[in-house]
Amino acid sequence: xxxxxxxxxxxxxxxxxxxxxxxxxxxxxxxxxxxxxxxxxxxxxxxxxxxxxxxxxxxxxxxxxxxxxxxxxxxxxxxxxxxxxxxxxxxxxxxxxxxxxxxxxxxxxxxxxxxxxxxxxxxxxxxxxxxxxxxxxxxxxxxxxxxxxxxxxxxxxxxxxxxxxxxxxxxxxxxxxxxxxxxxxxxxxxxxxxxxxxxxxxxxxxxxxxxxxxxxxxxxxxxxxxxxxxxxxxxxxxxxxxxxxxxxxxxxxxxxxxxxxxxxxxxxxxxxxxxxxxxxxxxxxxxxxxxxxxxxxxxxxxxxxxxxxxxxxxxxxxxxxxxxxxxx
Amino acid sequence: xxxxxxxxxxxxxxxxxxxxxxxxxxxxxxxxxxxxxxxxxxxxxxxxxxxxxxxxxxxxxxxxxxxxxxxxxxxxxxxxxxxxxxxxxxxxxxxxxxxxxxxxxxxxxxxxxxxxxxxxxxxxxxxxxxxxxxxxxxxxxxxxxxxxxxxxxxxxxxxxxxxxxxxxxxxxxxxxxxxxxxxxxxxxxxxxxxxxxxxxxxxxxxxxxxxxxxxxxxxxxxxxxxxxxxxxxxxxxxxxxxxxxxxxxxxxxxxxxxxxxxxxxxxxxxxxxxxxxxxxxxxxxxxxxxxxxxxxxxxxxxxxxxxxxxxxxxxxxxxxxxxxxxxx
Numbered sequence: 177x178x179x180x181x182x183x184x185x186x187x188x189x190x191x192x193x194x195x196x197x198x199x200x201x202x203x204x205x206x207x208x209x210x211x212x213x214x215x216x217x218x219x220x221x222x223x224x225x226x227x228x229x230x231x232x233x234x235x236x237x238x239x240x241x242x243x244x245x246x247x248x249x250x251x252x253x254x255x256x257x258x259x260x261x262x263x264x265x266x267x268x269x270x271x272x273x274x275x276x277x278x279x280x281x282x283x284x285x286x287x288x289x290x291x292x293x294x295x296x297x298x299x300x301x302x303x304x305x306x307x308x309x310x311x312x313x314x315x316x317x318x319x320x321x322x323x324x325x326x327x328x329x330x331x332x333x334x335x336x337x338x339x340x341x342x343x344x345x346x347x348x349x350x351x352x353x354x355x356x357x358x359x360x361x362x363x364x365x366x367x368x369x370x371x372x373x374x375x376x377x378x379x380x381x382x383x384x385x386x387x388x389x390x391x392x393x394x395x396x397x398x399x400x401x402x403x404x405x406x407x408x409x410x411x412x413x414x415x416x417x418x419x420x421x422x423x424x425x426x427x428x429x430x431x432x433x434x435x436x437x438x439x440x441x442x443x444x445x446x447x448x449x450x451x452x453x454x455x456x457x458x459x460x461x462x463x464x465x466x467x468x469x470x471x472x473x474x475x476x477x478x479x480x481x482x483x484x485x486x487x488x489x490x491x492x493x494x495x496x497x498x499x500x501x502x503x504x
Numbered sequence: 505x506x507x508x509x510x511x512x513x514x515x516x517x518x519x520x521x522x523x524x525x526x527x528x529x530x531x532x533x534x535x536x537x538x539x540x541x542x543x544x545x546x547x548x549x550x551x552x553x554x555x556x557x558x559x560x561x562x563x564x565x566x567x568x569x570x571x572x573x574x575x576x577x578x579x580x581x582x583x584x585x586x587x588x589x590x591x592x593x594x595x596x597x598x599x600x601x602x603x604x605x606x607x608x609x610x611x612x613x614x615x616x617x618x619x620x621x622x623x624x625x626x627x628x629x630x631x632x633x634x635x636x637x638x639x640x641x642x643x644x645x646x647x648x649x650x651x652x653x654x655x656x657x658x659x660x661x662x663x664x665x666x667x668x669x670x671x672x673x674x675x676x677x678x679x680x681x682x683x684x685x686x687x688x689x690x691x692x693x694x695x696x697x698x699x700x701x702x703x704x705x706x707x708x709x710x711x712x713x714x715x716x717x718x719x720x721x722x723x724x725x726x727x728x729x730x731x732x733x734x735x736x737x738x739x740x741x742x743x744x745x746x747x748x749x750x751x752x753x754x755x756x757x758x759x760x761x762x763x764x765x766x767x768x769x770x771x772x773x774x775x776x777x778x779x780x781x782x783x784x785x786x787x788x789x790x791x792x793x794x795x796x797x798x799x800x801x802x803x804x805x806x807x808x809x810x811x812x813x814x815x816x817x818x819x820x821x822x823x824x825x826x827x828x829x830x831x832x
Binding site: 272309310311312313314319320321322323324325326328331334335338339341342345346421422423 | 600637638639640641642647648649650651652653654656659662663666667669670673674749750751
């Protein structure tokens with residue numbers, strides 16, 4: 177099996193790469209497991225190449241909006257492609273044309289390259305809870321609730337979801353989409369995203385720094401751990417093609433937690449001292465954005481298919497402490 | 505007001521052009537009525553120019569996927585654009601790339617040209633009931649039911665709906681989408697579309713020709729008359745911008761009728777002789793497609809906004825006899 181990962185230098189891309197190496201096999205067109213023999217890691221930045229005996233791993237720096245990158249990436253046909261590369265919400269909002277170009281046209285470039293292959297490769301794309309929003313949103317998001325993004329990132333992801341559906345229906349690819357919850361706890365630094373605090377309110381105090389919670393304590397957020405996110409990608413890849421049906425979009429089961437519950441988990445798992453590094457100053461613009469997000473998701477299909485689920489928010493805090501904490 | 509109509513040579517385009525001339529005014533950015541002074545009729549084919557004292561009407565032959573057409577169409581900024589040009593379902597299914605190019609990229613070209621204008625033009629796009637289908641479809645389609653197209657035409661229209669939403673949210677355009685029911689009775693000849701019989705079973709017998717109904721008599725179809733379709737476009741144009749909210753997609757109220765009810769209306773309105781020209785031979789492939797369509801639509805927002813509605817199927821048959829029948 178030759179596997180291509182785009183966005184491989186990102187935090188989820190790196191974890192997915194390592195998990196695939198550990199797993200060692202993936203489902204092929206016959207739905208049986210086959211050894212992964214080659215991996216191509218694509219990103220705008222250099223992707224780290226982990227040690228993986230028996231797997232030829234190559235890293236490639238390139239831009240999926242460019243024809244020459246696409247030609248290089250798919251010069252050799254792949255069996256599976258995990259497509260994580262994207263311009264994220266903050267930047268998509270700031271630079272509309274860049275977001276459209278990378279998130280929509282870049283994805284289409286990949287889909288067209290996969291379609292041109294002689295085989296029917298499996299394709300797994302990361303999508304987002306940011307596809308939901310707006311004034312017609314029901315209290316619980318179901319598998320057949322209309323995307324109503326209130327941001328450009330969510331728009332282009334919803335567009336790509338439709339493309340993956342149709343390319344799959346036509347038999348050009350064997351496509352699947354994972355509509356990710358807010359992934360908590362992200363390692364690294366706070367950023368300008370409205371969701372930044374969801375990770376920051378756990379990460380910073382555990383690393384000895386203060387953090388502010390800019391939303392009311394009762395605000396519901398739909399979250400999953402980075403480990404779950406990686407499992408979602410792989411579980412979605414492994415679903416037999418004929419199980420999925422027309423709609424290739426899979427909403428995995430996240431946890432619905434309030435900001436207060438997140439803080440309480442921090443206290444239980446990380447201790448009083450960490451908890452006391454939290455401040456609660458409402459930031460009205462951020463609060464408005466976050467309160468407009470969908471807190472409750474049914475995830476009926478994914479639950480029926482036995483998707484991995486984080487048992488509680490305490491576990492999510494522990495996963496960060498085990499996998500990603502940067503101790504000073 | 506300068507008004508651009510794409511797909512102006514099509515059967516709905518021609519009717520819309522005439523109706524706009526008759527109306528004479530359209531809502532402007534101040535939500536007040538302003539006289540239509542210029543109209544540009546764009547199509548791949550030559551658009552007929554109706555007589556319209558006081559309105560400078562120009563026809564232009566061009567392809568919306570081509571930069572030079574877009575430059576010519578929007579050389580002079582418009583105030584309103586009705587976008588009806590599209591590659592329809594049969595052809596989109598046969599020629600995937602053509603459908604994608606015209607329906608997605610062509611629409612984006614227009615949106616980008618409108619965005620480049622100094623004003624914020626009103627934009628009304630025709631979308632389709634073919635955005636719905638698939639295995640997650642509820643019994644009644646609501647305004648927040650996810651598009652799950654089972655055809656490429658519906659896919660690209662659903663993609664464009666999302667683009668219109670986001671271009672509107674960003675303030676680039678003042679966009680609106682009309683998700684049309686099956687329009688019955690279309691004038692002209694039968695075609696290869698699965699929906700062809702919906703018009704054919706009324707049109708052909710009334711014009712003296714036999715017609716077959718290829719679906720079981722209880723099959724539900726969601727329909728509206730061509731007159732209603734034109735009203736939907738104009739009503740949707742006229743909605744005040746701040747009424748609509750984030751989701752710019754409007755599902756107008758169609759009629760849910762069975763094939764049997766359609767035939768009975770034909771007998772009542774067109775007579776026994778016309779009715780006896782119908783045969784009922786199930787065509788399994790067509791029947792499967794049509795039975796997969798959504799028969800019941802809530803259209804809650806459009807009903808609340810007082811959208812025009814065909815009172816019954818008898819009226820729809822009468823409209824054809826008044827407007828479009830070709831007597832031999």
